[in-house]
Amino acid sequence: MPTEGATTATQPGAGASAPAPAPVTVAPAADAGLTPATAAIVLDGVGYAPPKHPPILSGIHWTVPTGRFHVLLGRSGCGKTTLLKLAAGLLVPSQGRVRVEGRALQGPAEGLGFVFQAPTLLDWLTALDNVLLPLSLRGDRDRGRDRALQLLDALGLGGLAGRYPRQLSGGQQARVAVARALVAAPRVLLLDEPFAALDALTREALQEDLAALCARDGISALLVTHDIAESVFLADRVALMSAGCIVEQVAVELPRPRPPGIRYDAAFNEHCRVLRAALDRTGSAR
Ligand SMILES: Nc1ncnc2c1ncn2[C@@H]1O[C@H](COP(=O)(O)OP(=O)(O)OP(=O)(O)O)[C@@H](O)[C@H]1O
Numbered sequence: 001m002p003t004e005g006a007t008t009a010t011q012p013g014a015g016a017s018a019p020a021p022a023p024v025t026v027a028p029a030a031d032a033g034l035t036p037a038t039a040a041i042v043l044d045g046v047g048y049a050p051p052k053h054p055p056i057l058s059g060i061h062w063t064v065p066t067g068r069f070h071v072l073l074g075r076s077g078c079g080k081t082t083l084l085k086l087a088a089g090l091l092v093p094s095q096g097r098v099r100v101e102g103r104a105l106q107g108p109a110e111g112l113g114f115v116f117q118a119p120t121l122l123d124w125l126t127a128l129d130n131v132l133l134p135l136s137l138r139g140d141r142d143r144g145r146d147r148a149l150q151l152l153d154a155l156g157l158g159g160l161a162g163r164y165p166r167q168l169s170g171g172q173q174a175r176v177a178v179a180r181a182l183v184a185a186p187r188v189l190l191l192d193e194p195f196a197a198l199d200a201l202t203r204e205a206l207q208e209d210l211a212a213l214c215a216r217d218g219i220s221a222l223l224v225t226h227d228i229a230e231s232v233f234l235a236d237r238v239a240l241m242s243a244g245c246i247v248e249q250v251a252v253e254l255p256r257p258r259p260p261g262i263r264y265d266a267a268f269n270e271h272c273r274v275l276r277a278a279l280d281r282t283g284s285a286r
Pocket residue numbers: 050053056074075076077078079080081082083226
């Protein structure tokens with residue numbers, strides 16, 4: 001259902017024989033402030049400027065509803081990582097406020113998982129102990145062992161729990177990093193281009209596993225990426241960032257669960273086309 005003020009985009013020149021995919025909803029940035037009944041993350045008029053530096057972000061109104069998967073898509077340098085750090089409480093906004101699960105952030109948010117651009121595993125710990133690290137740091141290691149093993153299994157690393165990072169491929173290390181972010185059963189997961197360094201096939205497999213785990217556990221997720229197809233495969237809604245602002249939003253109205261083959265469907269490609277056009281409207285990176 002298009003949001004008020006939204007426009008729709010259809011495929012030009014779609015042939016008479018093949019049914020045209022349903023229109024994709026493109027909403028103006030103003031709709032980013034819509035507040036659903038339950039919100040995982042709310043950014044209310046958020047701006048951020050480092051000390052003695054011009055603003056990186058301004059006027060961000062954005063809500064991630066509970067249990068939904070939202071993606072921030074934008075060119076390099078537009079402010080995506082900065083926004084994610086504000087949502088995690090790792091940076092304090094210069095204007096506005098951030099709320100995670102209804103609580104105003106005063107510092108690093110609790111009960112939240114974070115997956116960084118690089119896996120950042122500790123070389124001297126096994127895959128299992130890397131996954132257990134967040135629990136070990138608070139003295140809960142033993143209680144989490146079964147969950148850690150189950151997560152490694154769900155991510156295809158069942159037989160590799162005893163390996164050290166140097167004995168794992170890049171894709172396997174990325175899987176360990178995802179398991180580590182999930183081990184404490186966060187309700188909210190933030191991901192900063194976690195698969196950017198991986199080859200296309202490994203990346204797609206990880207997207208599928210991530211989508212399945214988030215759906216299984218009802219996790220609210222916010223992922224930052226440059227990758228249009230990754231956005232469409234994972235997201236319920238994509239926000240486009242440009243020069244520190246959210247400029248447009250695209251609702252991804254594809255069924256869930258999304259099988260790997262959906263990437264070849266006309267509707268999937270239509271979403272990619274619309275996002276690409278929206279990204280082109282944002283101009284060049286600054
Ligand atoms: N602490 C800082 N001090 C000054 N400038 C900063 C600081 N942190 C980030 N910036 C600048 O703010 C802008 C946004 O950075 P950010 O890392 O949020 O972008 P991004 O969209 O995540 O980029 P990428 O996709 O390349 O990771 C960049 O121009 C960056 O150089």
